[in-house]
Amino acid sequence: MATADWPSTGIRLDLPIPAPATAARRTASLVVSRLDLEPPVNIEELLRARAEVHRVDWPHKTVDAILLKLSGHSPSVYLRATDNLFRERFTMAHELGHLMLPWHLPRANCAIGTGNLDLEKYSVEDEADIFASCLLIPDAWLLDLLRVHGDDMSEILRELNSAEVTTIAGLRALRRVLISGWIFVAYNKEIIATPGTSAHELRNMSVRKARRRLESQCYASGEAIVNDFTVRWYQMFSPAEPPERDPADGRTLHQQLVDAISMVESDEHERTHLANVCNGKVGGLLREASGRPATETFSILKYRFESSHVAFLLEQPDFISWLAEKARTIEAGDTKAKKGRRK
Numbered sequence: 001m002a003t004a005d006w007p008s009t010g011i012r013l014d015l016p017i018p019a020p021a022t023a024a025r026r027t028a029s030l031v032v033s034r035l036d037l038e039p040p041v042n043i044e045e046l047l048r049a050r051a052e053v054h055r056v057d058w059p060h061k062t063v064d065a066i067l068l069k070l071s072g073h074s075p076s077v078y079l080r081a082t083d084n085l086f087r088e089r090f091t092m093a094h095e096l097g098h099l100m101l102p103w104h105l106p107r108a109n110c111a112i113g114t115g116n117l118d119l120e121k122y123s124v125e126d127e128a129d130i131f132a133s134c135l136l137i138p139d140a141w142l143l144d145l146l147r148v149h150g151d152d153m154s155e156i157l158r159e160l161n162s163a164e165v166t167t168i169a170g171l172r173a174l175r176r177v178l179i180s181g182w183i184f185v186a187y188n189k190e191i192i193a194t195p196g197t198s199a200h201e202l203r204n205m206s207v208r209k210a211r212r213r214l215e216s217q218c219y220a221s222g223e224a225i226v227n228d229f230t231v232r233w234y235q236m237f238s239p240a241e242p243p244e245r246d247p248a249d250g251r252t253l254h255q256q257l258v259d260a261i262s263m264v265e266s267d268e269h270e271r272t273h274l275a276n277v278c279n280g281k282v283g284g285l286l287r288e289a290s291g292r293p294a295t296e297t298f299s300i301l302k303y304r305f306e307s308s309h310v311a312f313l314l315e316q317p318d319f320i321s322w323l324a325e326k327a328r329t330i331e332a333g334d335t336k337a338k339k340g341r342r343k
Ligand SMILES: [Zn+2]
Pocket: 094, 098, 107, 109, 110, 111, 124, 125, 128
């Protein structure tokens, strides 16, 4: 599964960010806030404070760095000298990840940034990559860019240049904070979709054909230069304003959903199943998008349902109204988990 199926075009689709990455992400954001880091992060200084760093020439292109941690000695990092300084910055951040994530044992060697976020093969290497990404391109900084520039993706992409990372590292980082409905084409060969974006039909297409398809289906598109490479972006969802709920409607939200489903499904067992599917889809976004504006999450919820097997529900006014209220709940950040913590 995952990227292994698609080596020919380098297409990466809507892989979720695996749960174990959360610890690496949290640790990185803790470091960012404690040291008040902002791009461009002085990663060499941070690494040299914790290890001896040696930049060396060696012929093995599959190994980017070696970390030695012998007891009684301070750690040593041997970094493969390349002509790509932004890649080396990422390698240094990756090694810092091994040093700062306490459960990482010293590794013989590191191959950085394979991007194979495959749950089955998920390893401390991926975890160090996530740490590196979250340190050099912090979540808080990215979320700020989204707040300032909204849907102006060309401007957001241009801002990524200040992080001094490779084009692909910048896009992978951006993918962390964007919700469904964005697709990027980088180097004219890599296609990257944000989680939950429907892009399976691109799977067996040449990039040229995929671009034509995206151009005809997207709501908006544009491009920007990131680290000297052109990145083309496609916004697949159209912005939609959540309708106001009729104040005289005394039903609970759950009842409204049940009523919408009852309009199209007579079998009780199937109705329960459909309600679970709907709640599951919305619940996923609750975790990803808590606090985001209702207009944004409503547009994305609609997009997610449009590209699902329960798209027929969108024809029901009660269902649209239910989605709108859910989007407002997400904006308020009123999740069950939060309610639980308050007790
Ligand atoms: Zn490593």
